Amino acid sequence: MIQTIYKVQAAAKLLETTVDSVRRYVDESGIDVARQANGPKTRQFTIDNIFDIAAWRQANKSKLKFKQRGIATVYAPKGGVGKTTLTANMACVFALMGLRTLVIDLDFQANLTLSFGYDSEVTDEEATELDIPEDRVIKYHFGHLVPGWPGGRMPLREVIKMPFGPSGPHLIPSDLTLDRLDTILTYDALEGKKSDLKIAALIAEGLSGKNPDFDLSSYDVILFDAAPAKNRMTRGALLASDYVVAPVSLERYSTKAVSYLASVLQDMRDDVGRSPEMVMIGNFHLPNRLRVYGQVSKLSTEYPGALLNIMVHRSEEFPKTLSEDDEQPPLVLARPSGSAAEQLHKVSCELLQKMGVI
Template sequence: MKRKPFKVQAVATLLGISVDAVRRDSDDAGLQIERQGGDGPKTRLFSVENIFDLAAYRSKKYGIVAKRQLIFTVYAPKGGVGKTTKASNLAVTLALMGVRVLVIDLDFQANLTISYGYDPELTHEEALESGLPLSTCVNYHFGHLLPQWQGNGAGATLDQVIKKPFGENGPHLIPSEVTLDRLEALFTVEAIMSKKPELAIARWLANSRSGQNKDIDLSNYDVIMFDAPPAKNQTTRGALLASDFVIAPVSMEKYSTKSVSYLAGVLAEMDAEHGKYPELVILGNFYDMTRVRVAAQVLALTKQYPDAWLNKQVSSSEEFRKVLSDDEGMPLALARPSSNAAHELRDVTKALVAKMGIL
């Protein structure tokens, strides 16, 4: 996919460094940066891959390393709260901080996969007819990597499944498409046979991160992030049980105490049944403290869940809608780095990094 290039100032904003540091470190890293044509100044034009390569170089140069490997799920019991938008932006912002990120799209509607520039509905034939690269298509999903799917002779290798929408050093993606819905049927069969399918994802991750799974090695990722569908099915439950944290975006425009209470109840069930559950983090979205209703909701949330409320929020912004119509396959944090929304997303990510102790 051809994406617009970035000028030096935009790169500096994305990485939170000076323009001089961008120039110096990109030269030191030996990055191949295009120059603007014509008779004017030969302005550097960074590709999105260049930016993540520079972030990785700086991470290595300055010794920025993850203190711990984490798994977390972005989940909300109801749709329309900005869950997938936050997940896609969190992943790229973490990668810009030098964190090695794997995002797993667990929703067969594949909105996160689409936000990164892929078309789950596109066949190879349609791609060729339209002049699109075959890499735009989605041939595999998370299910193909699990023993439940491979036992039916339809598995795939990690190299076949994984997508790298922003290059080697950007967030990596295990995409989704409509047939992922079959995974729930396979888990249901296991539930009938008393095989505890809700633990399958945790077992798979443990084996894949420890080296016990010779075909799938996930040990090089600092963060593995699930974007889970709203339904409390076996797949979502499995992702939650495998996670250290669950990030729950809450719409401050349409907030209902029922959704957070419901999620708290789900976590309590997990604790009672399995003796473990992910730590809850509540992220305020569509936030406007000038509205009396929002202020009252914040007060109620912080009183009931004082340790879960994140101290940074994301306001309502038309910028999110505009990015969706750009058709460049980039979330807002990348596409509009100077916007107020992007600034808030960076602040939210920093708050999460601090709360979860990643760096």
């Protein structure tokens, strides 16, 4: 991923504060921000710098207190509704607010992993030939953290990636071999084991902080990016979550997907006695269309309180983050002054309020 450099004005926009405050935070924190080599000695902020400032501000200056941990699965029964784009951008916004954020890519197609700058198909040999740093190679994924994985369980520190440094969102990446986890969960079910609850039990273990090789207790928000398929990994993530965040395209047939998701959640309640609470985000639509108003009214009536008030409009500002030719970071980092980034910030804040995190 190309290293993006920001001026102080852009840093202030990302942190939703003033230029003077950013300068003061840098001076007080001692965070090393490089200055322009030639011409005016203006500060040049990296993405890592900005996340470091966000974390320092939360620890030392912010009056915003986080009430509880939020665990959610971002899931849509069909593709093409912006699920992965939303996940990547919300994770970045959470970290910009000072929340310690973990995102888990549970789709073996690894689109979320790619959106954070990691090509899961690059091997060690290819990385050497292309002069790609070793830490950009994906060797392990969520499956390697699960007890019973062939070859043994790996410690979290060997699996986790930090695309924007320790203070940015952390990533448990994916690659094609993650599909084996679904096979393992299926075999467990055939043997009478409670495979549906295996991921929930794993997350509970991590949150307890008792296993130093799998300690999730420091995270404020954990987001699963689940595959569109209704497989055992997705079901396991849903059962490990308190909320399911469902992007909804307010175009034709969107309510059919929501109805299907509602039936999936009802099946969970019937089977195991619980399911995550559904939260819907109206996504990538054109405003001021009669059909949009009709869909919003219908969804609000059928699923009271589930649809967030803030919606994300369709915009030309969204970069092609999944294109091999595009190495930009998620939109909120790539174009912080745009209207789409502003909407994503507002959606992220409303979601945190809905989840009781803030």
